[in-house]
Amino acid sequence: MAVNYGSRRSVVGAHYGTRDWLAQRATALLMAVFTIIVLASVLFSRGPVSYESWAGIFHPQWMKMLTFATILGLIYHVWVGMRDVLMDYVKPVGIRLALQILVIVWLAGCAGWAIQVLWRV
Amino acid sequence: MTELAKKRPEFRNINALTDLPTYRMPVAAWVSILHRISGVLMFVLLPFIIWMFDTSVSSEISNAKFRHFFNDGALGVVAKLVALALIWAYLHHFIAGLRHVWMDVSHKAVAKAAGAASAKFTLVASLVLTVALGAKLFGVY
Secondary structure, eight states, X not given: OOOOSGGGOOOOOSGGGHHHHHHHHHHHHHHHXXXXXXXXXXXTSSSSOOHHHHHHTTOSXXXXXXXXXXXXXXXXXXXXXXXXXXXXXXXXXXXXXXXXXXXXXXHHHHHHXXXXXXXXX | OOTTTSOOOOOOOOOTTTTGGGOOOOHHHHHHHHHHHHHHHHHHTHHXXXXXXXXXXXXXXXXXXXXXXXXXXXXXXXXXXXHHHHHHHHHHHHHHHHHHHHHHHOTGGGSHHHHHHHHHHHHHHHHHHHHHHHHHHTTOO
């Protein structure tokens, strides 16, 4: 990665948000793919949705990998979104920083729980 | 103090309580603010979503608890209404998000008329799907 500190620090340009913008799209598409796969698995399972058929969706290793990646993508997506919301509406820096930290703690906790559940199946 | 470091005047002439309700919001503005509201709603209810994933998928016993929770009198109805709000939020956020991606890759999509049309589609499609899934949730069919 290019040096971005000291005398080489980039202090101009509007590209700071581009990475987040792109990440927002990439993670959104990942979640969309995940949604369609889960939805299709439920719709094309025969008979009423039982515990076995529902839990069975998350049994294959590739589905665990996809779900794991989707959880990480979701967390990053929510972080970018909540950061945007907080930057727009919460102007006092101290309160905004405190809320941003709360968002990160909240999301880290949720990610841990979801990942734990995934490997319990 | 240099010219740059001087505090620049800040104009804040929008009052959220007196001005915003008088605004005539175009349909795309409704999609935009609802995209935000639905996103924040899902963020706040994330533990409930993971709890549903947890109890429904962990074991047969927890799955039975999950089913019982949503069919247990008044609390079950409240739980279903919260789930329905999440269903709407997801659908709206999903369709409005696809609209964003489409607008990123197509010049036609950002034309004024096309933008209004896709915004209308977003609102209507998410509501129709919410009603259909809500009817299923409450056992209409």
